[in-house]
């Protein structure tokens with residue numbers, strides 16, 4: 180395969196990027212000055228060394244070693260609440276709204292509507308561990324499901340309620356969804372501060 184096609188294939192794996200956009204990226208790099216391209220290459224190599232994933236909530240954050248992130252390790256974090264989100268970009272957005280001060284859990288994806296193999300798409304085992312751990316160590320009282328308001332997000336919401344039901348019966352905590360303050364089709368990643376504030380205030 181020639182280098183242009185090869186690099187195009189890599190870019191095509193990026194979220195939301197198709198063949199044409201991938202090819203535009205390749206030609207963009209060919210037109211950029213060589214310093215830009217070599218710095219970009221270096222940053223791509225560095226990112227795996229400088230950024231680690233929190234072993235408790237799976238958030239990516241800057242650290243030299245594998246320790247807990249700034250949310251999990253911060254004594255000011257409200258550990259009675261746990262917000263479940265699909266991805267890191269959602270965390271950035273909720274953090275910016277400054278209204279939520281509790282714990283997070285990054286699910287890592289949404290559950291496809293037709294699948295028999297859910298753990299392949301979302302962190303089910305890790306979520307159950309996290310919830311049980313937070314109940315025992317920090318008296319968790321409320322789980323907030325904050326998934327996108329599209330069919331797959333709603334399916335995942337239902338799936339998680341079923342998954343958590345046995346723990347809920349055992350420990351009696353609240354499960355709410357962020358949906359009420361959001362309109363259909365909303366993706367958390369693209370929501371503005373006001374929308375997120377409304378959604379958090381009107382959770383049910």
Ligand SMILES: [Zn+2]
Nearest residue numbers: 233236248251
């Ligand atoms: Zn964490």
